[in-house]
């Protein structure tokens with residue numbers, strides 16, 4: 001048996017032989033509790049370290065491409081735009097990191113909002129299911145969620161930082177939940193059919209830490 005703690009949220013994965021009983025697995029997990037806690041603390045410390053200050057020179061991703069942040073001061077209005085490899089953030093000089101984050105997040109949201117309908121339309125055609133509502137939400141630990149009963153799908157705001165392929169993968173994944181609730185073999189078969197490269201995209205997505213962001 002072996003045990004892993006996965007970033008970014010410290011999910012615990014235990015690999016066991018098929019013959020292992022529940023009690024043995026539980027014993028094994030309990031015996032590693034302090035190690036698990038330690039791993040989780042490390043992830044949290046890492047997340048705190050990457051907390052952004054929203055100052056010139058920091059790097060931000062937009063649709064999988066890296067940009068240098070250029071903070072420009074304006075007392076007239078807030079604004080965000082891309083120019084010549086730079087991500088320009090216009091804010092008041094006395095604005096706090098939280099206020100700057102808010103301005104930038106609004107812009108990321110607008111980016112995602114403008115791209116989402118096209119991706120959804122394409123993926124819905126492939127999967128053959130239809131969500132009644134799509135929402136963009138800043139989530140700490142999940143790329144997307146699906147409320148199967150109400151056919152309501154939430155997409156993580158931070159997908160605007162990843163490649164468009166990642167967005168298509170998450171949208172497909174959530175649409176497949178309207179066919180299969182669990183991440184079982186049937187679910188994987190659907191993914192293989194509708195999004196054959198899903199495994200690679202999933203790995204690359206989960207290797208990227210979610211930025212520390214307040215909700």
Ligand SMILES: [Zn+2]
Pocket residue numbers: 173177183
């Ligand atoms: Zn899922």
